[in-house]
Structures are given as structure tokens and as C-alpha cells.
Amino acid sequence: MKQHAFISGWRRSLVLAVGLCFAAASQSFAAPTTAQVNTTGLAVTDKEVTVGILHSLTGTMSISETGSVEAEKLAIEQINKMGGILGRQIKIVQEDGASDWPTFAEKSKKLLVQDKVATVFGCWTSASRKAVLPVFEKENGLLYYPTFYEGLEQSKNVIYTGQEATQQILAGLDWVAKEKNAKTFYLIGSDYIWPRTSMKIARKHIENVLKGKVVGEEYAPLGHTQFGSVINKIKLKKPDVIYAAVVGGSNVAWFKQLKAAGITGAKQTLLTISVTEDEVLGIGGENLVGFYSAMKYFQSLDNPNNAAFVKAFKERWGADSVMGDVTQAAYLGPWLWKAAVEKAGSFDVSKVAAASPGIELKTAPEGYVKVHPNHHLWSKARIGQWKADGQVKLVYESALIEPNPFPAGYQ
């Protein structure tokens, strides 16, 4: 019942959307024949189309990736209730990447070669994406990748539904420089490709554009839990802003030790690009009060699309669920794919990829997104200030930012 109400909400806002017209039309007219919409031997029948979901269900990343799986399944169920895509119901083959990059490569190959899936929604870490990328390019598969990431990549076989680094970083730094009159920055991140690239971009922007100064740059190994020495250095340098990209379990130690050292939101500006509502569950909102996150989506965004999304998600996966940035980006994947397939009139990967640029989604929980020819999304940058209940107060929202995975002057 509630689900139905949600869908009728969709209908109102989707009056112009091709997909819905089609869903209605497919009741009375015959769907296009399989031979027409599938010329490359994908797993498409007259009734069904098979897609893959490839995330870590086990291992260290499963905490983060579960939200993405739930969002993707929710979107697919909603699409199926609306009549599916080109008159076909979506069937899911789910595989476990097991937080292990070679396993991701193996499973992606299985999905593409054995199951012949029409598309795959999956991957979370950059490492897993790098591991499957050669497979997708070789087998000509299509991947919807949900995580905000470091950029420096653009593949015809991948649609990146999260933000690339410049989208997330530049607007946030501009805001903090203007709003907090910040001149000195202390950069800290976990030691792998995404924080390092992000910090490289941040440093160039701080030094060249904002004319500020980076007073420290530190990287902690993944899984590191001792931040005492870094915190001491921060206390000595007294930066205007701590700019953080610490990930995973390290986050818990990092924020608790900051609080223990007396560095709290009341006295110190801290802007992080790695904390979403999902992480806050583990860290505890009380340890983050007053700090800022730069993301494109927060669960507390106040718009009708998001209200419907949050409601549907909680009904499907439990009232305690939280939705972070990546969860929302994962939710976009099936809808973007649906729109692209309907625009292309075919499930063929090359045709869907070619049809993707220019696809708009006015119903996205984050507001409005559009696929750029470089396969990333136009999206807004937002800054939220954390409250004790694990939600944010939105303090800044940019205009739509063009994705630019290879930013000139930042490399």
C-alpha cells in the first residue's frame, strides 16, 4: 500500500518521463521483440532481462556496501512494479565480491561471460573497480559505479553515479575559505589512491586558487587506529581547517581521539569528505557534533523526491536504516540504466552506453542529475554540519557542477 503511494508520487513528478508512458503502454501494446532489443546475445527473454549486482556481502567492506545493495534492489523492485524495462521484468543475479579485489574480477567475469547480464550495478572501492575494469572493457559489459572517487578515469563501459574528486572538493574548499575565513589547512587521509589524489587536488586548489597554506599533510595506513601523534601535530600547527579523508574503521578511532584531545566542533573547523550517515552509525553522532561533511547527498535533504525515497527505503529495509551519499548514488544506477535503455530502444551495451550522455533524472533523491558525455553525473556539492542524532543540518548547496575527471591544473 505504502509502496503504491510512493509510486503514485513518482507518477505525478514523472508526467513527462518516457519510462512511465511506456509502462502504461506496454499493457496494451506488445513489447518489442527480443531479437530487436538484444542483438549481442545478452540474457534477455520476452519476459525478463537479467542484471548483475556485485558488491561485498562479506569481509571488511560489507558494512559499507550493504547500503548500496539495498538501494539497487529497491530501485529494481520499484521499476519492476512499474512494468519493468521495455516490457521486461528485471531479474537479479547477485554475486559476492568478498572485499577481495581478485574475487571482484572473477565474479564480474562470471556475470558477463556466463550469465550474460545486460548490466552490472556494483563495486565500491577504487581497488575493486580497477580490478574489474579490464574485464568490463574486454567483454564489453556495462557497470554502474556508485562511490565518490578520485577521478582520473573515464571508460565507455562505466557510468559513474557518484562524484569525482573535483566535484566534491573544490566547492567545499571555496565554502570553508569564504565562510570560515580559513587560510591554513591540515590535510589528513588514509593511505591509498583516493585520499592521495583528493589531497593533491585540494592542495593545488588551496595554494593556487585560495592563496592559503597547507601546514601539514599526513597519511595513515588503512585500518590505522592510533592518531595521537597526528593530533599532537595538529595542536601545534593550529590550522584553521582540518581537511580529512580517513576511511573505514579508522574513522571511529580518529574522531573519538580528536574528541578526547579536546578538538571539537565548537573550537575547530573540520571538513571531511569521507563521512556519510553510514559511517556516523559506527562513529557515533556525539563524536562528530559541529564538524562538516562535503557530499552530494544527505538523508535529511528536504525535497519530495528524497522524502519518497527515504520512506520507501525504510519500509523495505527497516525503520533503522540510514541512507548515505553512496546509497543514494547506487539507487540512481537502475533508474539511469532504465532511462538509457528506453532511449536506445535496446539492451545492447554499446547502444545503451551511447545513449547515456544527456540522460536526465528529475526524480533523483538528490534533486536533479544529468549524465555528462564523460559518463559522470552533473551534480551539486553540499555541506552538512553533523548533529548528535547522526543527521546533518544542511549549511551550503552549490549550483550544478560539471564533472571533470581529468582536471587541468590539478594534476
Place this chain on the structure above:
Amino acid sequence: MSAIYRNLLGGRSGLIGLAILAGLILLVLPALLDIFRLNLVGKYLTYAFVAVGLVLCWGYGGILSLGQGVFFGLGGYCMAMFLKLEASDPQSTAIQTTPGIPDFMDWNQITALPWFWEPFNNLGFTLLAVLVVPTVFAYLIGLAMFKRRVGGVYFAIITQVIAAIVTILIVGQQGYTGGINGITDLKTLGGWDIRTDSAKYILYYVNALLLLGCILIGRYITTSKFGRLLLAMRDKEDRVRFSGYDVADFKIFVFCVGALFSAIGGAMFTLQVGFMSPSFVGIVPSIEMVIYTAVGGRLSLLGAVYGTLLVNAGKTAFSESFPELWLFLMGGLFIAVVMFFPNGLAGIYEKYIQPYLSLRYFRKRTPSAPPPATAKRSASSSGGLTPSALPGATGRVMKNQES
């Protein structure tokens, strides 16, 4: 000729065991499986190199190494460095700040190829490095440990620490190593595209033949006088030492052989899977490799291969059918093996199948040789199986591990 028959091939039943394995991996599997599954089997077989090496180190030498992933990884990384340099020609990396160097170096603000990468432009050097680098590393570890009479549990812990250190080093130095992502997107070997189906078939066969070669070398070692000394050393190290042998040298040698086998497996892994990452170097994969050996039966060279195949096939099958439950199933399998079949697959074969076969087809073997000799002959004659005629043999091995 008869020496080759006896020592290299392991006599009649050893030859039959080897022929069955060779038939399985060279004929049956390629005939039954499509190229995707066969490529997976090829991947599993690269782990079997490590397992075979562990049979020598652990089953025979009593040296439990929990860091074989290091040698697997070193071999794999040496190979990956060559392939990565070949994939990073200036045309395909034109988008980078510094074209012509691997992409991850460019992301880490490195502007010139580091000196230790330079020689990996040469295929000959690379192939040599695949074999030499891990072996020399193992030699140094062995020299430092065994000469000081560090052994048993202490050695196992130290190898584990080395695995952790090497992982941290690789992850931390991402500008030079690719960090946690590893070295990815490998395409060609000397201009030959390793991603095509025909290349996968060729690599599979090269891999299978190399593995059979390693098994033959392993069998030669175990059936020689050296193999007998290894067993003696495992069961009563002091006695061997007092007999005038330098125990440390034997241990170093067998540890180096184990490392060498692992490195070959690592290089073949990189070629068949198309990338290398620190997730094969650390503690978890190293222990997993010990599990393959335990499941197969740690005194059986052939059993190690079957154990590797079984565990990995189980992993793939369970995780495909039950993506949310598969780890429990794997855990159950391991517990069952340890509880009911402490000698692994080889133990099952020896306890139930071999007596039946012997009765039906083979002459009865002459019993009642002194225990170590029986152990040795039985190990070689049935493809390296634990002697069932030796009650308490397992107990002694276990005790030796604990001491």
C-alpha cells in the same frame, strides 16, 4: 632408467597417480569446461604451486611457513612489473602528466621511472627475477632463522610477521608498487595479447605443465636421501644434528625450493588473471594456502593439488549459489576436514580407496620395514601418502609441530 622410474615417477602406483592427475588437468578439465571456467581452474592451479612447496617445507621438513604469500606475491609482482611497463607505452598513457610511466606512478606525482623498475623492461631479466628474487629472499630469511636454530612455532610467527611487513610496504609505497590497488590492467606479453581465449588456453597448459614439473622435482627430492633426511629431521632434529649433518642447510634448501615454486605460481597467476595485488601477499592468503595443503594431505604432493582444487572450487561454487552464506559453508568444510580427516584427501584415499585397489589390482606390498623407511617408501609409492601402516605417525607429526 630404473632410478628415474623409482625416484622421479615414484614407482608403479606413483606413476599411476601422476598420470591420473595429468590426465585430469591436461585432458579432462579442458574438455569439460568452457574457457571461463578453465581459466578459473588455471588460477587455482597457480595456488597449487604454493601447496606443493608447502608439502615439502611443512609435510616433509616440518617447517610451517605462514608467509608463503610473500613469495607468491614477489614472483607475481616481478611478472606484473614487466607487463605493466609494456602496457604503459607513451601512446596509451598520453593523457598523463608524464606519459610512458605506469598510471599509478603518475597519480602519485612521480615523474620518472624508478631505477629498480628499469630492468623490468627486459623479458629475460624479468623471467630470471621471477625465479631469483623470491628464492634469494627466502635464502636470507632461512639463513637468519635456521642458523640460529629458530624453528617450530617461532618460525611460523616470524613468517607471518614478514607477510604483514611486506604487505604494509607494498601498500604504503603506492607510488612505486601501485599500493592497495595493485598493478592492474595488464595487456600483453612481448606483444602477445594475454587476454584472448587462445592465449588463455596456452597459458593454462604452460601452467599445468610447469606444475607437473614442480611435482616431479618435489617427488625427486622426497624420494632421495635428502628426503629421508628431511623426515628424520622433522621427527628428531637433534639426532640428525648429532649424526653430523648441518640441519640448517637442509632447512634453508627446502624453504628456498618452496619459495621458488610459489614464485612460479605467482608469475603464472599474474599472466592468467591479468593483475597482481597485495591481497595475495598478506597473512590471510598465506594461511589459506596452508589450508589447501592441509585439506589435500600435507605429505602428499598430488593431494596438495587436489586439495587446492577442491577448496577453491568449493569457494567459487558456494559463493555463486549462496552469496550471503558461503563463508559459513567453507568454515564448515574446514572443520569437517580437520575433525574427520586429519590427513586430508590423501588420508581418505589411503585409508579407504587404496586398500581396496591394492587388494583388487596390485600385488601385496611387503610390509615390516623400519618405520622411517616405510614412511618414505609409502610416501613415494602412493604419490606421497601418509603411511597407514604407521599408527601414531600423525600424532608424532602434530607433536612435532607444537614443540
